[in-house]
Amino acid sequence: MTGVRTAYPRLTLGVAVGTWLFAMFGPLDIPSARRGLPPEVLFWHAAGGLGLSAVGILPKPRALPPGDHAGLPAVSVPVAKDAPSVVLIFGESVRRDEVCGAKSRGCKSSPRVDEAAPRRVGFARSSSVASCTEIAGAVMWTGMSVQSRREEVQSAPLLWDYAKARGYRTGYFTSQNLAFADQALFVRSSRIDVWREARDRDPQVDADIGTPDETTAEEALSFLKEAGGAAFVVVHLSNTHLPYRQVPGHMPYDSGGEDASERRGRYSNSLVHHDAVVGDFVAELRKMPVGERAIVMYTADHGEAWGEHQSFTHTFDLYAEQVDVPLWVDAPEGALSAGQREELSRAAASRAVMTADVSATVLDLLGALDEPLFREATGRLAGESFLRAGARERVMEISNCPPFRSCYPDAWGVVKWPLKWHFVGRTNEWVCSDLAADPGELAPLPAASCGELSKLLGDRGAAEGQTAGASGGAGAGERTGWTGGRGRRIGRGRRCSRRLTRGRDEERASVERGCRRGAGAGGCGGVRALQGISSGEWGCASGHGGRRRGYTRGHVRGDRLRDGRWRRTEFGGGRLGGA
Secondary structure (H helix, E strand, C coil): CCCHHHHCHHHHHHHHHHHHHHHHHCCCCCCCCCCCCCHHHHHHHHHHHHHHHHCCCCCCCCCCCCCCCCCCCCCCCCCCCCCCCEEEEEECCCCHHHCCCCCECCECCCHHHHHHCCCCEECCCEECCCCCHHHHHHHHHHCCCCCCCHHHHHHCCCHHHHHHHHCCEEEEEECCCCCHHHHHHHHCCCCCCEEECHHHHCCCCCCCCCCCHHHHHHHHHHHHHCCCCCEEEEEECCCCCCCCCCCCCCCCCCCCCCCHHHHHHHHHHHHHHHHHHHHHHHHHHHHCHHHCCCEEEEEECCCCEECCCCCEECCCCCCHHHHECCEEEECCCCCCCHHHHHHHHHHHHHCCECHHHHHHHHHHHCCCCCCHHHHHHHCCCCCCCCCCCCCCCCCEEEECCCCCCCCCCCEEEEEECCEEEEEECCCCEEEEEECCCCCCCCCCECHHHHHHHHHHHHHHHHHHHHHHHHCCCHHHHHCCCCCHHHCCCCCCCCHHHCCCCCHHHHHHHHHHHHHHHCCCCCCCCHHHCCEECCCEEECCHHHCCCECHHHHCCEEEEEEEECCEEEEEEEECCCECCC
C-alpha cells in the first residue's frame, strides 16, 4: 500500500516545512498555564524569536539588568553593636490565605511558626506588586516603584547597601537558583558580606525548586551566630515553587497523581515543610544571644493560582490569588519603641501594604530613612514604613510588565484601596474590584466604578507619552506611559499615546488610524507596528489592530510531564525555567 509520503513527496515536504516555519515564526498564543505546547514546538518558537530579534523585527526581550548599584557613604556614627539585628525571610509562591499571618484559634495552617513566634503581628491586607519572582525581588531589594526605568533599578542602592553603610554585617542566603532571570547579575554589586545561593551548593541544581530550604536556614543561622555586631540578613526560600518539593515526614496531603487536587496536595505539602523550616529557624534564632532582640519579618514574592480565574500557578495575571502574600513581624519586647509597636498594630489591621512598603520598613529598622547622607536615595523610595503613620489614600502600582523586564501575558494596573483596576492580557479585559467587599475578586464591578483609576492611568500615559515623543524620537519612549482607559503602555511617540477608552473595536480603529498616519517618533506603519515597552508590537500590518502576541515575544508558557512530574515549562529567548 502506497503511503501519503510516497505518493505525494512534494506535498509532504511542503507541509513539513510549513509546519516548521510556523512553529518558529507563527503567532502562538498560550493564554494560561493549563494549555501547553510540546517542548519541540517551544524550542523552535524560541529559536525563531531569537532570529526575529536579531534582524530587528522583534524587540529584544528585557531581563533584569546587571547590577551597578550605587554605593552609599558610611555614616560617621555606625549602628551600635548591641542594636537589634534585622532578618527578612522571603518566601516563594506562598498565598496569604494558605498560612497564618498571626496566631489565632481560627487558623491551624502554621503550627511551627505559631510555636516559635506566638506574638507576631500579621497583616490582613498585604500583597505583592507582581506575580513574578524577579520583579517582586527587584522592587523588594531597591524599594523603588515597579514602573522604574531600567537604569534606575540598575543603579539604585539595595537593602544590603544601606545596611552596610550603617555599619551592619550583611548576608544573603537563598535556596533559589539565581541564574534564573539574571537575578545573580542584578544583586552582584551590592555590599553583601556573605552570599550563598543554590549554585554554590550544587552547580546542577534544579532551576525551579533550588536547594533544600533547611540548608539555607542553617547557613543563615551560622552567620548570625558569628560575633561582630548587629546584622542584616535575607533568608530567601524556594522549595514551595512548582513542582513543589516533597519532603518525607511533611506530606499529609495526597500528592501521587496528576489531577488538580493531587497537584494542589503537593503544594500544600510543600507549605507544611515550609512552615517547619521557618518555625525552626525562628526558634533556633531565639536561642542565640543575637536572637534575643532580633526583629524577624516574613513575606513572599507572590501567591499561587489554582483555577480561581481560569489560570494556574503564577506570572499570568494580577488577581488576588497570585499577588496576595502573607506578611508578619516578630519583634521581641524592647526591639521596637512603644510608638513603633502601636503603629505596627494599627497598620497590620487596616493598612493596605505592598512590597515596597516592606522595603521601606526594613530601611526604617536599619535607621536609614532618617539618615541625611542617604536622603537622595531614600527620596526615590516608592513605599512607606508601616512603623510610621502612613498616607490615608495613595495609589499603588502593580505590574508584571515593568520597563526593566519583558512579560507574557500582559498584566498591570493600580490599587487605591479598596478599589483595584488591572488589565488581564490573557483574556484581553480590564477588571475592577472592591477588595474590601470582594477580597477574592470573584464579583467584578462595572468598569465605571474604577473610572478615577482609569483616568489616572490615561492622564499619566498622555503626559509621559508627550514627554517621550518631544524629547527625541524612538529611544525616548523607553520610560513611558500608559494608553488611556485601555492602559496599554506605549513606548514610542506622542500620538501613539492616544486615549483608547471605548472597547476593542474603537481601539482597533484608533490604532489602525495611527498606523496609516505613521504616527509616533519611530513610525507605526508597516509590519513593525506600534512598539510598546511592555510586550512588543501592535499588529498594524494587514489592517489588524490587536496585539500580535505570538510576535511580541518568542516566549510561551505551558505545562508538560517530565520524569513523571507535572511542571510548567517556559521558553523565552531560549531559556528553560520558571518565574
